Amino acid sequence: MPLESSLYPAEIEIPSRLCLTEMHGSILVNGKIEGEGFAREDVFAACLKRNSNGTLVSWRLGTAPNVDVATVLSAVDAAAAAWNLGTGPWPTASMGERVAAVVRFRADIAKVRDKVIAFLMLEIGKNETDASTEFDRTLQYIDDTLEAARNLDRDNSRLQFSGGIIAQIRRSPLGVTLCMGPYNYPLNETFTTLIPAILMGNTAVVKMARFGRLFWEPLLPAFQKNFPAGVVNILNGDGKTTVTAAMRTGKIDVLAFIGSSKVGDIIKSAHPMPHRLRSILGLDAKNPAIVLPDADLKIAVQECVRGALSYNGQRCTAIKIIFVHASIAKEFTQMLVAGVNALKPGMPWHEGVAITPLPDPQKPLVLKRMLDEAISKGAKLENPELGGSIIGQIFFPAVLSNVSLDTELAREEQFGPIVPVVEYQDVDEFESYVVQSNYGQQAAIFGRNPQVIGGLIDKLANQICRINLNTQCQRGPDVYPFTGRKNSAEGTLSVGDALRAFSIRSMVAARHDDVGKSVVQGVLESDTSSFLCTDVLL
Numbered sequence: 001m002p003l004e005s006s007l008y009p010a011e012i013e014i015p016s017r018l019c020l021t022e023m024h025g026s027i028l029v030n031g032k033i034e035g036e037g038f039a040r041e042d043v044f045a046a047c048l049k050r051n052s053n054g055t056l057v058s059w060r061l062g063t064a065p066n067v068d069v070a071t072v073l074s075a076v077d078a079a080a081a082a083w084n085l086g087t088g089p090w091p092t093a094s095m096g097e098r099v100a101a102v103v104r105f106r107a108d109i110a111k112v113r114d115k116v117i118a119f120l121m122l123e124i125g126k127n128e129t130d131a132s133t134e135f136d137r138t139l140q141y142i143d144d145t146l147e148a149a150r151n152l153d154r155d156n157s158r159l160q161f162s163g164g165i166i167a168q169i170r171r172s173p174l175g176v177t178l179c180m181g182p183y184n185y186p187l188n189e190t191f192t193t194l195i196p197a198i199l200m201g202n203t204a205v206v207k208m209a210r211f212g213r214l215f216w217e218p219l220l221p222a223f224q225k226n227f228p229a230g231v232v233n234i235l236n237g238d239g240k241t242t243v244t245a246a247m248r249t250g251k252i253d254v255l256a257f258i259g260s261s262k263v264g265d266i267i268k269s270a271h272p273m274p275h276r277l278r279s280i281l282g283l284d285a286k287n288p289a290i291v292l293p294d295a296d297l298k299i300a301v302q303e304c305v306r307g308a309l310s311y312n313g314q315r316c317t318a319i320k321i322i323f324v325h326a327s328i329a330k331e332f333t334q335m336l337v338a339g340v341n342a343l344k345p346g347m348p349w350h351e352g353v354a355i356t357p358l359p360d361p362q363k364p365l366v367l368k369r370m371l372d373e374a375i376s377k378g379a380k381l382e383n384p385e386l387g388g389s390i391i392g393q394i395f396f397p398a399v400l401s402n403v404s405l406d407t408e409l410a411r412e413e414q415f416g417p418i419v420p421v422v423e424y425q426d427v428d429e430f431e432s433y434v435v436q437s438n439y440g441q442q443a444a445i446f447g448r449n450p451q452v453i454g455g456l457i458d459k460l461a462n463q464i465c466r467i468n469l470n471t472q473c474q475r476g477p478d479v480y481p482f483t484g485r486k487n488s489a490e491g492t493l494s495v496g497d498a499l500r501a502f503s504i505r506s507m508v509a510a511r512h513d514d515v516g517k518s519v520v521q522g523v524l525e526s527d528t529s530s531f532l533c534t535d536v537l538l
């Protein structure tokens with residue numbers, strides 16, 4: 001059977017649990033779920049399918065909202081009204097009330113798990129295991145964030161005494177947040193900013209990602225039911241026009257954006273008063289790995305394959321270039337090719353599948369261009385049988401050796417299944433690559449010699465924000481800081497850091513004398529303030 005036919009399913013082969021009837025996405029603005037009155041755009045599955053003639057055709061999953069500027073501005077106004085200059089019921093609610101709302105919300109979204117996972121699989125081509133992990137990890141993130149919020153509230157419920165001043169310090173919300181997640185983790189990464197933002201008392205406008213929009217539909221009722229009108233608004237529209245228009249209003253206080261640094265800069269610069277904008281950004285990365293001469297090659301290959309090609313390499317944290325010492329380059333590359341060739345291509349619902357269709361129909365051609373340029377500058381395609389070939393929206397992973405540092409592939413993020421390998425003689429070459437790079441998220445070191453590794457760690461620590469030893473680059477566990485330097489990030493995300501990122505410390509201070517003590521005591525005993533209070537959230 002030709003490869004194309006074995007990979008792409010005829011309609012009858014698609015599991016019935018995924019054969020969703022066409023979905024027409026809605027928006028949530030000011031507490032109302034609206035399904036009409038705005039333009040729409042078609043949403044296609046990443047997976048094509050074969051029609052009865054055997055031809056590969058697009059598969060329309062439904063339509064997503066494509067709202068105009070006026071609708072986005074009405075969502076910004078709704079969020080601004082719910083914020084009400086910090087006096088709205090949500091920003092002034094106690095942490096206990098907000099925690100209770102998020103707990104109810106979490107219980108409601110758990111009920112639509114299967115639908116959300118099905119849409120992630122079909123629309124962004126994520127395999128079933130990874131799509132399920134994305135959902136479950138998001139629930140875990142909510143649980144951990146709730147726990148961190150309770151702890152924060154407990155810690156802040158203690159009075160502090162220093163320099164003759166009694167103080168109570170709490171974290172207060174910042175205002176209206178614009179949340180924009182990426183298409184590779186459209187659920188998880190959006191929620192890792194949205195949940196801490198609202199838990200801390202901010203209000204939000206969520207703009208859906210370029211791909212991964214229909215999964216929002218089963219989630220909208222849970223947002224509508226559990227949060228006051230205007231606290232969370234969710235919609236989709238053309239980014240260039242609607243997002244810049246939203247920023248130009250000056251009503252956005254916090255920008256939470258995961259995407260490219262180029263787009264991040266455009267969005268930020270549209271704000272009329274940049275000093276009033278807090279930005280939390282997760283941006284591009286070009287995480288390198290280095291394989292030292294004494295590395296355990298089995299571990300190095302296994303981690304590099306997972307690190308470079310999980311979800312087809314579409315992770316900001318992916319290993320995007322591998323430096324291998326010349327003495328082991330041949331053996332490493334052979335083992336790498338074997339590991340890559342063992343990855344099973346197929347549809348997201350196929351058992352054990354690793355390589356799946358890319359959600360962006362233009363992406364295979366972009367990758368091909370990078371591949372061709374690298375080959376034209378001396379790189380060798382090490383798996384020519386299938387590497388770099390394109391069938392439908394599947395791009396077969398390509399392993400390239402002898403990649404010149406003077407190529408787009410060596411310098412820029414490919415965000416897809418190409419694995420560039422560079423041979424080095426001296427670790428200085430790797431260090432200089434990292435120092436010169438425009439990116440500063442993570443790196444991975446494979447080796448055993450403590451002297452070499454210790455020296456490398458010290459050189460890298462001022463360049464990047466996570467050094468992985470004999471393990472791939474990754475974001476998790478989510479309690480650890482996720483950040484970057486240079487063009488890779490602004491601000492830090494983690495369960496604990498995110499609560500801080502979406503809030504500011506405010507304090508009440510009184511002289512530690514008879515008058516001060518008596519007023520503080522009076523407020524505490526009369527229970528007249530939810531800020532100046534020592535009640536502990538259980």
Ligand code: G3H
Pocket residue numbers: 184185189314315316317473474475476
């Ligand atoms: O694309 C960036 C994601 O946050 C990656 O997360 O490393 O856990 O796959 P991950």
